[in-house]
Amino acid sequence: MSDTALHATAGTDRAPRPRFWHDLSFWGLLPSRLLMGFALILPIFIIAAVSLATRGAHGGFAWDFNLAGYRQILFNEGWTGELEFTPQYLLIITRTFALAGATTLICLVFAVPVAYFISRQPPGRKAVLVYLVTLPFWVSMILRVYAWMIILGKDGTLPRLLETLGFPAGMSFMFNDGATLTAMVYTAMPLMVLPVFASIEKLDGTLIEASHDLYGNRWVTLRRVILPLTAPGIVAGAILVFVPALGAVLEPTLMGGGKQMMMGSLIQLQFGGGRNWPFGAAIAMALMALVMIFLIFTALRAARREALP
Amino acid sequence: MNIRHDVKRYPGLGPLTALFFVYLYAPLAVIVVYSFNANRVAGVWTGFSLQWYGSALHNAALMSALETSLIVAAIATVVSTLIALSAALAIIRGKNVRFRKLSETVVNLPLLLPEIVLAVATLILFSLLDIQNGMLRLTIAHSAFCTPFAFLPIRARLQGMSLDLxxxxxxxYANSWTTFRRVTLPLIFPGVFSGAMLAFLISMDDFITSNLLSTGGSTTLPVYIFSLIRAGTSPELNAIATLLILASLILATVALLVAARGARENA
Structure with a gap:
């Protein structure tokens, strides 16, 4: 095998490992490449093509090049073919960004103090608390959203609690952006606390003491020492929260009540009841582009930070 | 040192963290409490009752959804764990792996892209290939998105292990296969086990992909639960949800305990 020959000339200090490990690098990766190639990469190319196809008369699509899918994001085509600017889908994209951003910020505000407190506990209790933060993540997403429907909905826990406190009966907190946001924050919270905790735990405590020796109070120390040093964890948490939040489907569908859509629920609708596949594919491409831009942006920032002395 | 002058201590964090844990668990507790409510309307408490558990267990649609979910999750777990194991071995142990970083990204790809995009893309693929069998659609898609969840614990375990043994x-004079079977596999088994458990959980819990790919005869449990939620308050719903929450918590606990023990042995 050419691999073995390469090896002998490479002059490694170890004895060459059995041939098994050489073949392994090809055969071991083959199944994952085949599966991901078929079930992920191929479909992504197909959906990119479908976003440029023509809407079928009875759902589905026809392979005729057409930009109508993308045009529909901004313009509504009248009967005579005139284009009219319609902000409704732009509003959905804006809402998606705003809710995903708000989710990330709210999670961050609570994750930092909680992660800091957990990191200061003795090892045994620390492990238990980390486990307790992780646990709700493994409960089905649909049940974590449903729980908030019971709490906020009509006849829900919160309206009844407020009623006994003397507020008017029959209050409902459902079917608005606030309800969607509440469920999004709840489902995302563990994903923010864990990476922030991993970063804070590595923090050198003597640096905090040094900051105080130099007359920095707790607030200054938090802002100038703790937060900058935990930036990698904060960035990792922000990615883990923001990216799935951009693609949220269940939260807007169940909590927003159909009218307050996000990009994820809009895509789902086009492949279900709406049955406009090219438009749905175009929105999906837009969503994927937003995610990619965000990921590349954070990767570039991280690379630049590492490049600094 | 007087605790009041401990500069690393921020006042008020203890109560805040306690409130945080109440916030994490209270919504789940609400479902559990209502599941024991005798009244048909969830919000109105009229007494303790186990009747909804009884009627849930006799619900044929629920049982068939559970069966679908279990079959899909079992197949997806075996497939994704085997694929993740071989990929992890190749990436960590393989020599002269070309594009090592890229290969790892390919395995983790389902984590980087929004699930709804992958779900509709797979739906288009299956309709182009005319794959109408719901179970087949679900097992292929689930195997793909479960792979990174199986991969990460196995990779962590392999990377922490020295080559000495x-x-x-x-x-x-053991050959490669014997070495793998008698030395490598027993050593990385905790990673393989917790990876498989996590893959199983992710498959059982999935809604977005299953909802788009399932057909009439292949409704999974979360898709069935969604239809119950949509149909209005079904009194059985809270009992079903409670059982599912309990199952998830137990499985996750076992997976995390095994992974933690593995990490300690490695250290």
Missing amino acids: EEASADL
Whole structure:
């Protein structure tokens, strides 16, 4: 095998490992490449093509090049073919960004103090608390959203609690952006606390003491020492929260009540009841582009930070 | 040192963290409490009752959804764990792996892209290939998005392990397969086990992909639960949800305990 020959000339200090490990690098990766190639990469190319196809008369699509899918994001085509600017889908994209951003910020505000407190506990209790933060993540997403429907909905826990406190009966907190946001924050919270905790735990405590020796109070120390040093964890948490939040489907569908859509629920609708596949594919491409831009942006920032002395 | 002057201590964090844990668990507790409510309307408490558990267990649609979910999750777990194991071995142990970083990204790809995009893309693929069998659609898609969840614990375990024992085995004239079976696999087994458990959970819990790909005869449990939620308050719903929450918590606990023990042995 050419691999073995390469090896002998490479002059490694170890004895060459059995041939098994050489073949392994090809055969071991083959199944994952085949599966991901078929079930992920191929479909992504197909959906990119479908976003440029023509809407079928009875759902589905026809392979005729057409930009109508993308045009529909901004313009509504009248009967005579005139284009009219319609902000409704732009509003959905804006809402998606705003809710995903708000989710990330709210999670961050609570994750930092909680992660800091957990990191200061003795090892045994620390492990238990980390486990307790992780646990709700493994409960089905649909049940974590449903729980908030019971709490906020009509006849829900919160309206009844407020009623006994003397507020008017029959209050409902459902079917608005606030309800969607509440469920999004709840489902995302563990994903923010864990990476922030991993970063804070590595923090050198003597640096905090040094900051105080130099007359920095707790607030200054938090802002100038703790937060900058935990930036990698904060960035990792922000990615883990923001990216799935951009693609949220269940939260807007169940909590927003159909009218307050996000990009994820809009895509789902086009492949279900709406049955406009090219438009749905175009929105999906837009969503994927937003995610990619965000990921590349954070990767570039991280690379630049590492490049600094 | 007087605790009041401990500069690393921020006042008020203890109560805040306690409130945080109440916030994490209270919504789940609400479902559990209502599942024991005798009244049909969830919000109105009229007394303790187990009747909804009884009627849930006799619900044929629920049982068939559970069966679908279990079959899909079992197949997806075996497939994704085997694929993740071989990929992890190749990436960590393989020599001269070209594009090592890229190969790892390919395995983790389902984590980087929004699930709804992958779900509709797979739906288009299956309709182009005319794959109408719901079970087949679900097992292929689930196997793909479960792979990174199986991969990460196995990779962590392999990376933390020294090569010494494997080399000793080779020195004792064991061939590669024997070395893998008798030395490598037992050592990484905690990682493989917790990876498989997490893959199983992710498959059982999935809604977005299953909802788009399932057909009439292949409704999974979360898709069935969604239809119950949509149909309005079904009194059985809270009992079903409670059982599912309990199952998830137990499985996750076992997976995390095994992974933690593995990490301690490695250290």
